[in-house]
Amino acid sequence: MSGATNASDTAFRVAEHLKRAPAPWDVFAERITTHEIHFGPRGIELLRGPIVLEGYGVRILRSRDGKIGVGYQASTDASPGGVASALEAAESVSQYSAFPAKDVTLPTGNGTDAPRPDITDGAIWTDAPGALAKYTAALFSAFEGRPGIGLSFGSVKTRTTEVTMANSAGLSTGYGHTRVELELAVKSSGGPEGAPPGEYWVTAYDRRLDATPLPQLAADWSRYATDARHAKAPPGGEHAVVLPPTVLESILPASLGYKLSGRAELREMAPAIGSAVGAPRVTLEDDGTLPWAYGSSPLDDEGTPQRRRTLVREGVATELLYDALHGSALHHPSTGSGFRGGFMGVTSGGASFGSAPGPGCTTLTIPGGDGGADEELIEAAQDGVWIQQLGWASPDGLTTMFGGEIRIGYRIRHGKLAEPVRGGTLGGLVLGAPNTPSLLANVTGIGRRTVLTGHVNVPTLLVRPMTIGGDEAVTSAA
Amino acid sequence: MLNLRDHESELDRALGRVGQRTKFAEVLAQGSLGVIANVDSKSHRASALPRVAGAVLRAWAGDRWVEAAASGFDRASLNGAVASLEHELAASTAPGNPPGESSTTVGSQVQRPPRPMSEMSVEQVVELAKDYYRWTSAVPGIKNTQSSVGWWDDERLYLNTAGARCHHVAHRVRGGVAAIAFENGKSEYDYTSVGGLGGAELLDAFTEKHAQEVARSAIELLNAPAPPTGTMNVLLDNGTTGTFAHESFGHGTEADQFVRDRSYLKPLLGDQLGPESLTIWDDGSVPGGWGSVAFDDEGHPGEKTMLIDRGRFVGALHDRDSAAALGAKATGNTRRSDFLSRAYVRMTNICIEPGDWSMDELVRETGDGVVLEHWTSGMEDPLGGQMQLKVRRGHRIENGKITGPVTSMALSGSVLGFLKDIRGIGKLDQRMEIETGFCGKGHGDYLPTGDGGPFLLSRAVVGPA
Numbered sequence: 051m052s053g054a055t056n057a058s059d060t061a062f063r064v065a066e067h068l069k070r071a072p073a074p075w076d077v078f079a080e081r082i083t084t085h086e087i088h089f090g091p092r093g094i095e096l097l098r099g100p101i102v103l104e105g106y107g108v109r110i111l112r113s114r115d116g117k118i119g120v121g122y123q124a125s126t127d128a129s130p131g132g133v134a135s136a137l138e139a140a141e142s143v144s145q146y147s148a149f150p151a152k153d154v155t156l157p158t159g160n161g162t163d164a165p166r167p168d169i170t171d172g173a174i175w176t177d178a179p180g181a182l183a184k185y186t187a188a189l190f191s192a193f194e195g196r197p198g199i200g201l202s203f204g205s206v207k208t209r210t211t212e213v214t215m216a217n218s219a220g221l222s223t224g225y226g227h228t229r230v231e232l233e234l235a236v237k238s239s240g241g242p243e244g245a246p247p248g249e250y251w252v253t254a255y256d257r258r259l260d261a262t263p264l265p266q267l268a269a270d271w272s273r274y275a276t277d278a279r280h281a282k283a284p285p286g287g288e289h290a291v292v293l294p295p296t297v298l299e300s301i302l303p304a305s306l307g308y309k310l311s312g313r314a315e316l317r318e319m320a321p322a323i324g325s326a327v328g329a330p331r332v333t334l335e336d337d338g339t340l341p342w343a344y345g346s347s348p349l350d351d352e353g354t355p356q357r358r359r360t361l362v363r364e365g366v367a368t369e370l371l372y373d374a375l376h377g378s379a380l381h382h383p384s385t386g387s388g389f390r391g392g393f394m395g396v397t398s399g400g401a402s403f404g405s406a407p408g409p410g411c412t413t414l415t416i417p418g419g420d421g422g423a424d425e426e427l428i429e430a431a432q433d434g435v436w437i438q439q440l441g442w443a444s445p446d447g448l449t450t451m452f453g454g455e456i457r458i459g460y461r462i463r464h465g466k467l468a469e470p471v472r473g474g475t476l477g478g479l480v481l482g483a484p485n486t487p488s489l490l491a492n493v494t495g496i497g498r499r500t501v502l503t504g505h506v507n508v509p510t511l512l513v514r515p516m517t518i519g520g521d522e523a524v525t526s527a528a
Numbered sequence: 529m530l531n532l533r534d535h536e537s538e539l540d541r542a543l544g545r546v547g548q549r550t551k552f553a554e555v556l557a558q559g560s561l562g563v564i565a566n567v568d569s570k571s572h573r574a575s576a577l578p579r580v581a582g583a584v585l586r587a588w589a590g591d592r593w594v595e596a597a598a599s600g601f602d603r604a605s606l607n608g609a610v611a612s613l614e615h616e617l618a619a620s621t622a623p624g625n626p627p628g629e630s631s632t633t634v635g636s637q638v639q640r641p642p643r644p645m646s647e648m649s650v651e652q653v654v655e656l657a658k659d660y661y662r663w664t665s666a667v668p669g670i671k672n673t674q675s676s677v678g679w680w681d682d683e684r685l686y687l688n689t690a691g692a693r694c695h696h697v698a699h700r701v702r703g704g705v706a707a708i709a710f711e712n713g714k715s716e717y718d719y720t721s722v723g724g725l726g727g728a729e730l731l732d733a734f735t736e737k738h739a740q741e742v743a744r745s746a747i748e749l750l751n752a753p754a755p756p757t758g759t760m761n762v763l764l765d766n767g768t769t770g771t772f773a774h775e776s777f778g779h780g781t782e783a784d785q786f787v788r789d790r791s792y793l794k795p796l797l798g799d800q801l802g803p804e805s806l807t808i809w810d811d812g813s814v815p816g817g818w819g820s821v822a823f824d825d826e827g828h829p830g831e832k833t834m835l836i837d838r839g840r841f842v843g844a845l846h847d848r849d850s851a852a853a854l855g856a857k858a859t860g861n862t863r864r865s866d867f868l869s870r871a872y873v874r875m876t877n878i879c880i881e882p883g884d885w886s887m888d889e890l891v892r893e894t895g896d897g898v899v900l901e902h903w904t905s906g907m908e909d910p911l912g913g914q915m916q917l918k919v920r921r922g923h924r925i926e927n928g929k930i931t932g933p934v935t936s937m938a939l940s941g942s943v944l945g946f947l948k949d950i951r952g953i954g955k956l957d958q959r960m961e962i963e964t965g966f967c968g969k970g971h972g973d974y975l976p977t978g979d980g981g982p983f984l985l986s987r988a989v990v991g992p993a
Contacts, residue, residue: 088870090788094592100612101597101868102605105580124578126599139576146565146654147573202790202911233971235790237911246792249911253971278912283989286757316570317672319708319715399868404578441916442907444938444993448708449715453938453993455907455916473914475938475991483713519757519938519991 419496453477562680628848641727883953
């Protein structure tokens with residue numbers, strides 16, 4: 051799939067050992083090869099790679115007293131003894147687990163009916179060190195000749211991942227994909243004005259190493275770093291706020307991934323289907339098929355084909371995200387949203403096999419609206435604040451509250467961007483109860499052009515009002 | 529325990545091969561295992577931690593470090609990593625010694641907690657989590673409770689070509705609850721947890737009373753107003769003070785940022801940054817401290833480093849590279865999340881020493897402002913020196929008295945301004961409690977770090993969060 055030749059067969063080998071175990075069971079395996087370049091102000095500090103992680107997770111689902119005991123064990127030992135030990139451990143913990151579903155339907159087939167989004171960078175797949183070196187040279191070049199600008203810290207990482215999956219229902223499939231992580235501290239310093247240095251901290255997640263936009267991005271990032279040197283905290287209170295896609299990426303997926311899922315529905319914390327959760331102009335989709343999106347894949351981590359899901363249509367909740375297990379409990383088919391993540395911070399290396407699947411989002415998408423270009427949204431705001439970056443939005447999945455320090459933004463005065471702002475906090479609810487203020491309920495303008503970044507594909511939004519904690523006398527809450 | 533020493537000869541062989549091509553090489557083998565139990569209103573589950581283990585090899589290539597790693601200790605996996613390093617080292621045109629001093633430490637530290645969690649059955653761990661759940665959800669008005677009890681053993685074996693040989697196993701345990709209240713479409717929660725390096729004895733500190741307090745707090749938050757916003761007097765609770773020490777101040781003392789000219793604190797070494805009552809240290813040797821390390825991942829023993837002594841900024845945290853660049857010594861703070869991650873200068877347990885103010889005196893001195901309680905997160909800004917702390921709840925202080933509760937909020941402002949504005953540091957009636965957190969360097973590489981402190985009064989910007 052995706053044009054990448056997957057040479058790994060880990061899941062199939064493990065599945066051979068599991069065939070004598072009672073059904074249902076599934077196995078998800080990855081072989082991840084990472085290459086990294088780390089650099090500082092004087093150039094390259096560290097070359098890493100290959101960092102090879104090959105492992106799998108075995109899940110067994112045992113019906114017991116009208117519930118399902120889920121057992122899971124991940125391991126890097128795929129020897130017959132290692133698999134037997136993992137299976138034994140999974141059986142053991144399943145005895146002490148109970149999930150409120152009577153049975154579970156696992157996907158079948160070999161994935162041939164799945165979509166095939168472009169998620170593999172051929173250059174990384176065939177020669178990751180070479181591709182990485184070429185990209186890093188282009189990155190350095192993009193910053194050359196910019197007075198007072200330097201890279202004080204950064205890294206570029208590539209991962210090639212070979213995924214294989216099998217289960218007791220007959221699923222046997224796999225695919226390959228690539229991922230890229232960029233972290234960069236762009237520093238502005240020096241000059242006659244004596245202002246302290248400023249920094250713009252970039253983190254970006256992508257599927258490919260595309261150097262084409264680097265010159266423009268370097269110019270933008272350098273400008274933000276320079277503007278941060280002179281910025282002051284914005285005034286506090288209720289303001290019209292303009293949020294570009296990069297800021298929305300830091301807020302939406304982590305805030306909504308739980309709330310709009312079967313996991314929240316099971317615990318009676320999800321919005322009711324048919325209830326108003328946003329302004330009538332807001333439509334929100336989760337699209338696992340977008341080309342080059344970080345969250346796209348042919349199949350979810352259980353083997354169900356990916357698709358696009360409409361979570362909110364014109365402000366009304368329409369669908370939630372389900373994996374096989376939550377779908378079974380809530381009498382809803384899986385939406386292809388069974389994904390795995392980290393586990394207590396114990397393993398890294400970009401692995402998914404360390405934990406059992408649960409419902410999650412892929413790429414949250416808001417279709418472009420009639421708000422026009424960014425300049426038109428700024429003009430519509432008239433007086434307010436453009437937020438370029440929050441320190442960390444610290445989104446809270448249970449409440450959908452978020453809040454973070456404004457690292458760099460701009461005052462909007464008379465419909466134009468004015469002086470830079472830095473400091474103070476922006477925060478609020480992303481999704482509130484019907485008829486209560488929230489980010490989604492207070493959207494008054496939606497930009498024309500969507501931008502794919504990380505786990506979102508969204509346009510710039512004008513939200514009116516949002517609360518800013520700024521540098522001024524105390525304002526009591528209403 | 530994974531018994532990494534069983535693989536010592538293979539690791540020695542791999543190190544020996546790389547060592548023939550460079551002036552210095554090292555290998556870190558690492559693995560972990562453990563169990564976690566989660567209980568909520570709809571389900572309960574026990575999960576075994578991934579059995580993931582492997583080794584990372586690092587070598588000096590004359591002008592930079594090169595690394596390769598593999599999961600597993602079999603000869604084929606290690607040979608792949610070795611061959612990659614041999615290739616890199618063969619291409620090196622600048623042979624020479626690496627910066628700084630290479631550790632020659634030989635030692636082993638394998639804890640034996642009074643009541644090892646590894647000797648508890650999975651069923652017992654689940655039952656403990658069910659107790660937490662039951663205690664919390666028994667409070668009327670609680671819609672859901674998420675309780676968890678977990679432990680993991682992290683074993684590391686470090687060898688280098690200078691002769692260092694360090695083996696250690698850290699047993700970490702943590703338990704806690706999040707109580708969730710839900711009414712008319714609005715949800716609020718509060719949480720509490722205990723833990724540290726050790727065994728089941730650490731979980732004894734979690735009682736039914738704690739569970740009920742956190743449940744009542746969640747219910748109270750449902751009808752609590754948002755906090756006031758703006759610049760005001762702020763009284764930080766113990767955990768929030770510790771988080772301030774870590775996120776806002778500590779990251780700026782990681783001297784790899786000094787070498788990169790990426791710390792606002794670098795030019796201030798030796799300056800008075802706060803009142804004489806302010807002392808901040810990092811200590812990787814605190815017995816039972818969540819972030820303690822017997823040896824760091826360059827083979828240096830964990831130790832105490834004074835950062836602020838009576839208000840004066842006196843020290844920073846170093847790995848071998850930053851120590852060499854700045855004429856200092858390595859401080860036992862070089863840490864990797866695991867064998868898949870690179871080494872950085874990291875904190876271990878960072879704490880602010882208690883002062884001599886009583887709680888009544890602190891509240892009275894605050895006059896009007898807020899108390900920030902139950903930290904949830906923070907974010908560093910090592911170059912800019914700004915801070916961001918987020919808490920789950922708090923209280924207003926009006927006319928020198930604590931009044932009603934307020935919902936979650938974020939704190940921001942200048943760290944140096946905050947230090948200068950410190951007006952009171954509270955007493956501690958008991959031993960410093962090291963909180964159990966996870967820290968990233970930038971946006972990744974998470975590892976366990978501890979922090980602690982007393983109540984602390986200063987001034988900052990408060991906003992919604």
